[in-house]
Amino acid sequence: RMFQRAMRVQAANVRIETITFVGNEHVNADELSQFLRTHTAHPLGVLNEWGTYKDEQVETDLLIIEQVYQDKGYINVKVGRPRVQLSADKTRIAIEIPITEGKSYKLRSLSVKGDLVVDQLDPASEAIVFTRSDLLGRAKLHAGEVFSRTQVAMDVNAIADRYRDRGYAYVNIGANPIIHEDDDSVELE
Numbered sequence: 456r457m458f459q460r461a462m463r464v465q466a467a468n469v470r471i472e473t474i475t476f477v478g479n480e481h482v483n484a485d486e487l488s489q490f491l492r493t494h495t496a497h498p499l500g501v502l503n504e505w506g507t508y509k510d511e512q513v514e515t516d517l518l519i520i521e522q523v524y525q526d527k528g529y530i531n532v533k534v535g536r537p538r539v540q541l542s543a544d545k546t547r548i549a550i551e552i553p554i555t556e557g558k559s560y561k562l563r564s565l566s567v568k569g570d571l572v573v574d575q576l577d578p579a580s581e582a583i584v585f586t587r588s589d590l591l592g593r594a595k596l597h598a599g600e601v602f603s604r605t606q607v608a609m610d611v612n613a614i615a616d617r618y619r620d621r622g623y624a625y626v627n628i629g630a631n632p633i634i635h636e637d638d639d640s641v642e643l644e
Contacts, residue, residue: 471495472547478554482524490523491516513537520552525604528559560602563640565594567614583621590614602641
């Protein structure tokens with residue numbers, strides 16, 4: 456523990472020389488790097504903190520890498536702890552981030568269920584209900600497309616907005632993913 460603390464203090468004063476990814480076979484390093492908050496040193500970095508190692512930024516970057524993969528269907532991606540190597544003169548570090556991608560999944564199907572969800576409206580009823588087709592029509596992710604966690608969240612929010620528009624301010628909608636390993640697909644209920 457004392458070594459980790461000492462490394463953190465020293466790391467705040469060193470510049471990042473390289474950031475590399477190991478195990479990224481399906482997402483290239485340039486695509487991953489464009490989203491990171493941690494950057495390699497830049498000549499003008501002395502004017503700001505560009506290229507300076509910060510533990511908090513690296514932690515955020517690991518989550519960002521995971522999100523990039525999950526938006527490409529790699530729902531079981533594992534982003535490991537970064538390996539940091541300090542240069543002999545203790546002024547530069549190299550960061551290596553291990554990634555285990557896993558398989559990419561597609562959306563098998565999407566369904567909606569609930570007490571207020573019906574297949575078709577009854578013109579004689581005055582009850583506030585929602586048709587399954589109306590709610591599903593708000594989703595942008597469709598069967599056969601690459602599963603994307605971000606798009607699922609946006610679709611859930613779009614469906615929740617439909618409820619809010621009808622006066623249900625505190626609606627709670629969840630997406631229950633069912634993974635099918637036989638064909639690398641995800642079913643959402």
